[in-house]
Amino acid sequence: MRTILVILKKEFLQIFRNRAMIPLIFFMPIFQLLILSNAATYEIKNIKFNVVDLDQSHFSRELISKFTASNYFTLNEVSFSVENSEESFKKYEARLIIYIPKDFEKDFRTNGKSEVQFLINAEDGSAAGIINNYATNIVRQYNSEIITKSSIVPEKTALINVEFMNWYNPELDYKTYMVPGILVALVTMIGSFLSGMNIVKEKEIGTIEQLNVTPIKKYQFIIGKLMPFWFIGIGELIFGLTLGFFVFNVPLLGSPFLILLLASVYMFVVLGIGLLISTVTHTQQQAMFIAWFFMVLFMLMGGIFTPVESMPDWAQTIAYFNPVAQFNRAMRMIMLKGSQLKDVLPALYFFVIFSVVIMTLAVWRYRKSE
Amino acid sequence: MNRFLNFVWKEFLHIVRDYRTLLILFGMPIAQVLLFGFAITNEIKDAKIAILDFAKDNNTQEISNKLLSSGYFLLYENLQSQNDIEPAFRKGIIKEVIIFEPDFGKNIERTGTANVQIVADASDPNFANMLIGYTSSIIMDYQAELSKGKTLPPMINPEIKMRFNPNLKSVFMFVPGLMSVILLLVSALMTSISITKEKELGTMEILLVSPLNPFQIIVGKVIPYLLLALVNSAAVLILSKYVFEVPTVGSLPLLIAECTLFLVTALSLGILISTVSNNQQTAMMISLGALMLPTIILSGYIFPVENMPLPLQLLSNTIPAKWFIRIVKGIMLKGVTFSYIWQETLILAGMTVFFITVSIKKFKIRLE
Amino acid sequence: MDDKYIITVKDLTKKFGSFIAVDKISFEVPAGEIFGFLGANGAGKTTAMRMLCGLSIPSSGTATVAGFDVYKQTEQIKKNIGYMSQKFSLYEDLTVKENIDFYGGVYGLSKEKRKEKTEFLIDLLKIEDAKNKLIKSLPLGWKQKLAFSIAIIHEPKIVFLDEPTGGVDPITRRQFWDMIYEAADRNVTVFVTTHYMDEAEYCSRISMMVDGRIAALDTPGNLKKQFGVETMHEVFVKLARPQSNE
Numbered sequence: 001m002r003t004i005l006v007i008l009k010k011e012f013l014q015i016f017r018n019r020a021m022i023p024l025i026f027f028m029p030i031f032q033l034l035i036l037s038n039a040a041t042y043e044i045k046n047i048k049f050n051v052v053d054l055d056q057s058h059f060s061r062e063l064i065s066k067f068t069a070s071n072y073f074t075l076n077e078v079s080f081s082v083e084n085s086e087e088s089f090k091k092y093e094a095r096l097i098i099y100i101p102k103d104f105e106k107d108f109r110t111n112g113k114s115e116v117q118f119l120i121n122a123e124d125g126s127a128a129g130i131i132n133n134y135a136t137n138i139v140r141q142y143n144s145e146i147i148t149k150s151s152i153v154p155e156k157t158a159l160i161n162v163e164f165m166n167w168y169n170p171e172l173d174y175k176t177y178m179v180p181g182i183l184v185a186l187v188t189m190i191g192s193f194l195s196g197m198n199i200v201k202e203k204e205i206g207t208i209e210q211l212n213v214t215p216i217k218k219y220q221f222i223i224g225k226l227m228p229f230w231f232i233g234i235g236e237l238i239f240g241l242t243l244g245f246f247v248f249n250v251p252l253l254g255s256p257f258l259i260l261l262l263a264s265v266y267m268f269v270v271l272g273i274g275l276l277i278s279t280v281t282h283t284q285q286q287a288m289f290i291a292w293f294f295m296v297l298f299m300l301m302g303g304i305f306t307p308v309e310s311m312p313d314w315a316q317t318i319a320y321f322n323p324v325a326q327f328n329r330a331m332r333m334i335m336l337k338g339s340q341l342k343d344v345l346p347a348l349y350f351f352v353i354f355s356v357v358i359m360t361l362a363v364w365r366y367r368k369s370e
Numbered sequence: 371m372n373r374f375l376n377f378v379w380k381e382f383l384h385i386v387r388d389y390r391t392l393l394i395l396f397g398m399p400i401a402q403v404l405l406f407g408f409a410i411t412n413e414i415k416d417a418k419i420a421i422l423d424f425a426k427d428n429n430t431q432e433i434s435n436k437l438l439s440s441g442y443f444l445l446y447e448n449l450q451s452q453n454d455i456e457p458a459f460r461k462g463i464i465k466e467v468i469i470f471e472p473d474f475g476k477n478i479e480r481t482g483t484a485n486v487q488i489v490a491d492a493s494d495p496n497f498a499n500m501l502i503g504y505t506s507s508i509i510m511d512y513q514a515e516l517s518k519g520k521t522l523p524p525m526i527n528p529e530i531k532m533r534f535n536p537n538l539k540s541v542f543m544f545v546p547g548l549m550s551v552i553l554l555l556v557s558a559l560m561t562s563i564s565i566t567k568e569k570e571l572g573t574m575e576i577l578l579v580s581p582l583n584p585f586q587i588i589v590g591k592v593i594p595y596l597l598l599a600l601v602n603s604a605a606v607l608i609l610s611k612y613v614f615e616v617p618t619v620g621s622l623p624l625l626i627a628e629c630t631l632f633l634v635t636a637l638s639l640g641i642l643i644s645t646v647s648n649n650q651q652t653a654m655m656i657s658l659g660a661l662m663l664p665t666i667i668l669s670g671y672i673f674p675v676e677n678m679p680l681p682l683q684l685l686s687n688t689i690p691a692k693w694f695i696r697i698v699k700g701i702m703l704k705g706v707t708f709s710y711i712w713q714e715t716l717i718l719a720g721m722t723v724f725f726i727t728v729s730i731k732k733f734k735i736r737l738e
Numbered sequence: 739m740d741d742k743y744i745i746t747v748k749d750l751t752k753k754f755g756s757f758i759a760v761d762k763i764s765f766e767v768p769a770g771e772i773f774g775f776l777g778a779n780g781a782g783k784t785t786a787m788r789m790l791c792g793l794s795i796p797s798s799g800t801a802t803v804a805g806f807d808v809y810k811q812t813e814q815i816k817k818n819i820g821y822m823s824q825k826f827s828l829y830e831d832l833t834v835k836e837n838i839d840f841y842g843g844v845y846g847l848s849k850e851k852r853k854e855k856t857e858f859l860i861d862l863l864k865i866e867d868a869k870n871k872l873i874k875s876l877p878l879g880w881k882q883k884l885a886f887s888i889a890i891i892h893e894p895k896i897v898f899l900d901e902p903t904g905g906v907d908p909i910t911r912r913q914f915w916d917m918i919y920e921a922a923d924r925n926v927t928v929f930v931t932t933h934y935m936d937e938a939e940y941c942s943r944i945s946m947m948v949d950g951r952i953a954a955l956d957t958p959g960n961l962k963k964q965f966g967v968e969t970m971h972e973v974f975v976k977l978a979r980p981q982s983n984e
Contacts (some may be wrong), residue, residue, distance in 0.1 A: 006843025010832065017831045017872075020648055024655040032660075036667045039682045042412075042496040046676070054654050063526070089533060090706045092696060119531045123703050125538035126412035126496070133500060133503050136528055143525045150928035160478070160513045161485045162506045166492035167459065181632065182663070189659055197651050204571075206825030213791045213898075214844045215813055223458055281390070284650045285563045289394045292559065292658055296402060305672045306410050306540075307497045309417055315409035329462060336493040339460045 003216060007224025011154065011198075011311060025194070025232060029186040033240055036182055040305070041174035044130050047304060048076040049096035050085045057105035063116065064098065066142050066143055072134045082119070089121045096120055096131055168336050176251065179244040180331040181304040187263075187266030188270050188324055191233045196291035197284050198225055201368070204283055218363050226271045233267045234260070255336030262330055262344060265351040269323045272358035279366040298324040326350055374586050382594040384564075395560070399552045399602050400609065404550055407614050411540035414500050418446040419466040420458050427475035429484070433512055437468070442504050455489060465491045466501045478516070490732065534703045546698035547609040547671030550691040552606070553599055553629070554636045554665060555658065560595050561640030562653040570649050584733055592637045599636075602618050603629045610702075619705030628701065632694040638725035639690070645732040665691045693717050744769045744896060745790065745925050750799035752785050761950035762799060767929065767943075769895070772922050774941030776970075778978055781947040782824060783931040784824070787898055790929070791821050797983040803839050804895050817845075819839065820889035820897035824904055825887055830874035834865060837873060838888060845892035859887045886917055894906040897921065899930040902969030915940050935971040944970070953977045 015021065015035045049067065053060050066074045079085045088094040097119040107114035118135050123126035169176050211221065241259070244250040253351040274291060281287040301315060302308075302324035308316055319325040330347045333339035341348075386392060419437075423430050437443050446464045449455060455467050469487040471477070477484040488505050492498035535542040564590070568574040607625070610616040618625065640657065647653035651688050667673060668682065669691035675683055686692050693714040700706040708715070745767040751958045752760040760782045774883065775783045788794040790803050792812030801808045804818040806841060828837050835856055842852040860869050863883055870874060876884075890897050899918075903911045915937070918928055938944050939958050946954040946961075954961060954977060958970055965973050 002848075003846060006840055009843075010829070010836070013836055014829065014831055018649070019651065020646075020652040021655065024659055026653065028655075028660050032663050035682065035685070036663055039667050039686070040673050040676045041677050042673060043677055043944045044674070048676075086533070090700065090704050090710050095539075112525075114526055115529055116526055117529045117531060119533055120544075122532035122535040124539055124543045124674060125535055125540050126543075128535070128538055129500070129503075129531055132530055132532075136530075139526055139528045146525075160509055162483065162485060162488060162509055164488040164490065164494070164502045164506070166490055166498055166502075169492040169495055169498075172492055172499065174495055185663060189662065193654065193658060194651075197654060201651065205506045205830075206823070207827055209793065209823050209825060210821065210827035210841075211844070212793055213816055213819065214841070215817040215846070216823060216844055217813075224446035283388070283391075283567075284654070285560075285567065286388070286391050286394075288559065288563060288650075288654045288658070289391055289398070292555070293394060293398045293402075296555075296662075297405065300406055300666075301409055305666070306412055307494055308409045309497065310413055310415065311409045312415075315405075318409075329576055333460065334494055337460050337462070337491075339462065340793060343460050343462060 003220045004224045004227075007216075007221065008227055011225060011228040015232075018211060025190060027188060028234070028235055028304050030239065030243065032352055033179070033182055033186060033243065034247070037175050037179045040182065041179040042126065042130075043172070043174055044127055044134075045072060046074045047072055047096060047131055047134070048074050048088075048094045048100060050076050050094045051078045051100075052080060052082050052085050053078070053097050053098075053100045054102045055081065055100050055104035059105040060100045063100070063139070063142055064137050067098065067135075070134070070138060076121055082142050086119070093123070095127070095320075096135065096282050098135075162264065176322070176336060179240075179248050179250045180335050181328055183240040183244065184302075184324065184328045184331055185299050185304055186240070187233050187267075188327075190236065190297065191267055191270040192274040192277075192291050192295055193288070194229050194232070195226060195271045196277045196287045197274075198229075199275065199278035200281050200284050200287045218366055222275060222359070222363050226268075226275060229271055229274075230264075230267050233270070234263060237263050252335050254334035254340065258341055258344070259331065259334055262327065262334075262348060262351065265348065265355060266327045267322065268355035269351050269358065272362055273323075275362040276358055276365060293353045298322055298349065301325065302328050304328050323351065323354055372640050373582060376591060377582060377586070377590040378593050381591050385594050385598070394612035395556065395598060396602065396605075399556065399607050402552060403545070403548055403606050403609050404613065405547055407541050407610070410548075412496070412500075413538075413540055414442050414504060416444040417442060417466065417497075417501060418464045419443045419468060419501075420444060420447045420449050420455075420464045422449040422452070422455065422467060422469045422675040424472040425470045425474035425476075427473075429475040429478055430470040433470075433486070433509060434468075436508055436512055437505065440504070440508055442501075459491055465494075465497065465507065469507065501659075534671075541614045542616055542703060543699075544671070545614060545616050546702060547669065547691075549606045549610075549698060550601065550632065550669065550694040551665050551671055553603060553633060554639075554691050554694075555662060556602070557595060557599050557633055558640040558643060558661060559654065561592055561637050562643035562647065562657045563650050564595075565591060565641065565644035566647050566650045566653040569644075585730070588641055588729075588733075589659075592641065596630075596633055596637060599633045600630065603633070617701050620701035620707070624708060625698070625701045628694070628697045628711070631715065631718055631722070632690070632697075635690050635694075635722045635725070636730065638722050642725045642729045642732075645729045647665050665689060666732060668692065670695050687717075690718060690721055742768050744805075745773075745800040745801070745803050745929070746801055747790070750786065750789060751797045752782075752789060752794065753797045755838060758950050760789070760796075763947075763950075763952050764799075765945055765952065765955055767927060769927050770916065770922060770925045772930065772940065772943045774880050774938050774944045775929065775947065776933065776938055776944055776974065777931075777947030778933065781968070782950040783947055784900055786931065786947070787900055787931055790815075791819060791898055792816055804973055818895045820892070820894040820898070822885050822889040822899050822902055824901040828873045828881060828888070833872055834860070834869045834876070834884060838891065841888045841928040842891050847892060847937070855891055859884075859891075863887060879906045879913075882910070883908055883914060883917065886914065893924075894926065895928040896929060899928065901931055901933070903932065903934065911937070935969065935974055938970040938974075946974065948977055 051064055068075050076088060082097065082099055085097045099113060099117040099119060104114050120128045120131050151255060166172055239333050245252055273294065277290050281290060301319055302322050303319065308319045308325060326347045330344045421434055438445055449458060458464055467489045471485045475482045486509060488502055490498035532538060568702050611618060643653055643656045647656060668686040668689045675686050675692065697711045697714050700711050743766040748764045749762045750760060751762050763786060777783050785794065789796045789808060790801060792808060792815045803815045807813040838856045838859055839852050842855055847855065860866055865880065873881060876941060886902060903914055922928055939959065943957050944961060945952050961973050965976050967973055
């Protein structure tokens with residue numbers, strides 16, 4: 001025990017001595033949480049659109065006014081050629097072109113039917129889908145308005161009323177969703193990068209040799225190396241949660257203690273991965289590269305930014321064994337849905353097993369002699 | 371010049387000898403593009419839902435069948451009462467519950483109106499939005515089927531044309547983004563660490579007393595990485611064309627030239643990081659800890675920039691990857707010519723000059 | 739096994755692939771001796787020493803250090819030895835006091851004992867003014883002396899020194915050897931590698947390594963007599979370049 005405390009003290013001294021690192025460890029993550037939570041949103045507002053109106057009729061102007069009046073759309077430019085208008089797509093000036101052909105109003109009056117064309121810049125497929133939804137909705141509303149005004153009595157048809165409710169986030173506030181995710185990403189990065197560089201740094205400087213001729217036990221060494229980052233990780237998580245709660249008003253429906261319980265085991269998983277990388281590499285550069293590879297992999301496949309449910313089956317299976325995905329999911333469940341211990345128990349078991357396995361591997365791989 | 375080439379060769383050997391790093395350097399970006407290209411998507415497929423059917427008649431059965439055969443939804447469980455909904459959501463598996471009112475079918479016959487309720491798990495707002503959109507349009511289709519044969523009121527029909535990506539594939543959006551994120555982080559990380567390493571081990575002093583001038587030393591250290599990163603970009607481009615079928619509509623030489631420019635920007639950012647870091651750990655934390663998330667989130671790689679609050683949109687202008695993504699998407703997907711992207715190109719060039727100038731200033735201060 | 743010998747080595751060999759770094763060396767070291775290990779760079783001195791410290795597993799042969807086997811009892815060996823490597827072993831970003839405290843703790847000294855040792859060492863090395871300075875700000879000579887003091891902080895039976903005086907000035911080297919003598923007086927066995935031939939004169943006995951083998955082993959006086967020369971330097975030249983003499 002004493003040996004562990006001695007190593008702990010030394011590690012803390014070294015961490016706090018490096019002036020350049022303190023802001024990077026403590027302020028950078030919090031700063032990122034504050035900024036990036038606001039940026040990470042799929043919500044689409046103020047979609048810029050162009051109009052190519054060849055009809056110039058009362059109808060066409062009224063339809064366009066429906067778009068300008070809505071909160072979702074902002075008029076960018078009016079022209080008389082689709083080709084010219086499409087230049088805006090190339091310059092990122094508009095995402096939608098409304099093309100109203102000649103005889104738009106006439107067709108409607110004579111045939112009871114007329115066409116309007118929406119050209120959507122679909123580079124970003126999901127945004128294009130949403131724009132499509134909004135635009136068609138406006139047309140649908142306009143249709144029913146015309147019917148009401150024109151006093152045509154439609155034949156009786158079946159009508160199914162669809163009522164929808166958005167549970168757990170009725171305002172569809174993206175921050176509610178992203179704060180837990182970004183917090184998971186930050187804690188994971190800090191933990192794995194720092195622990196990944198730690199042992200290999202002593203290898204590079206040469207001090208590891210001096211430690212290897214001392215009677216330090218492997219497990220003492222590993223625990224002593226690891227605990228400081230455990231404390232830092234948990235500390236940042238608590239701070240981040242507090243911030244999310246008070247600044248972003250992210251709900252915390254479940255128990256904060258449950259989060260802490262999960263997080264404390266999860267941190268061992270993250271640190272274990274870092275330590276294992278550290279023991280198998282020879283230079284900090286190698287260690288960082290490997291750590292970076294796994295972290296990008298874990299994070300982007302972990303459902304923080306894009307839903308795991310959208311991934312193909314094989315990727316969902318991988319996600320099942322991805323600690324970042326598990327923790328991310330559990331955090332969102334506890335915070336936003338008030339899930340209880342029994343709901344997140346599989347994740348907890350998974351962390352316990354994973355951390356035991358990875359620690360054993362790290363202790364086993366760390367050789368005091370060659 | 372000979373001396374300089376010698377030095378570049380030495381740096382190159384350093385990298386090639388360390389076969390582990392080399393393996394990661396080449397294998398990793400390719401593995402990532404493959405993996406993410408397939409896995410990262412916003413499309414909805416087989417979302418797990420639950421159905422709470424109080425009516426259990428022909429109509430509700432038909433609607434359920436339509437939903438479940440659409441490919442978007444997968445029935446996870448049938449619920450029995452309102453009280454089951456909350457616990458079902460808490461388990462974190464189902465994303466949506468569809469509730470049919472009692473006597474659903476009878477109501478359609480008698481009054482012509484029936485009610486269905488969709489409850490979505492909106493903890494992921496985007497996903498909830500899309501689920502509700504898909505569900506209600508399927509129900510609307512069903513409603514239209516029921517009304518078949520009856521004369522319809524006059525109406526305007528919108529016709530939709532999706533430009534540049536007719537099938538709305540996510541991969542069109544993510545491949546260019548992924549490319550810039552990987553290239554930026556790899557280049558900045560590799561250069562900053564390799565230069566700080568020389569500082570930390572004290573070998574920088576030896577180089578500085580050599581007849582090479584500091585500028586040559588830095589350029590010499592960077593050139594091998596530039597070559598490696600170029601090979602990487604080529605690999606990513608080939609993958610996106612042949613594996614993901616993302617076309618390169620525009621000019622390939624232009625694209626390669628822009629990639630080179632972006633790599634130089636990234637490498638000069640790496641140099642700047644190395645001048646402000648006193649050891650590898652600091653360099654690494656800056657190039658990864660501080661760059662990774664902002665690059666992913668603020669560059670428009672995943673989240674559209676124009677939806678961000680104004681201050682963040684302004685901030686995103688400082689992210690080199692943002693400009694590069696615009697360039698790459700322009701050339702690859704829309705086939706634009708240089709006249710459309712000269713501004714972005716100029717901004718990247720400006721950033722490069724800025725990074726290099728500051729680095730040289732800092733470097734000189736340290737020498738004195 | 740004879741209790742008189744604190745290190746016994748028999749046919750100890752280390753191979754790296756096809757390269758034989760240490761080739762069947764055998765010797766004994768009695769307690770309290772200053773045993774010098776000499777040889778050119780790459781002669782196998784450091785590899786031999788690393789095997790005795792338990793840092794490197796031998797390919798064949800046997801050896802015991804303080805009565806413990808170098809194959810199976812490396813951890814017991816580590817409790818009984820001190821070690822100072824040619825690579826610098828103190829933490830540059832910690833202060834003098836923090837380094838002493840850390841290594842003392844690693845060897846399991848109690849808090850009081852560590853405090854006592856810290857004061858003792860600061861007094862001994864006359865570095866009262868520098869005790870709260872970072873190691874990286876100290877001159878090399880001070881660092882080396884401090885590293886040695888820390889290597890024997892837990893009062894080991896044997897201390898292994900791997901080229902301890904590399905790069906320091908002659909005066910500091912002299913002071914350093916005074917410290918080694920003091921340790922030997924307290925019956926600490928000193929096992930030292932060096933390529934400074936003048937330092938060889940300070941040792942009780944010398945083993946000369948050439949190409950992984952022990953070419954000669956005796957007291958400095960006897961060696962000089964045997965080769966009929968005046969200085970250890972000449973002994974070394976004769977041994978290391980036998981062909982030029984034939």
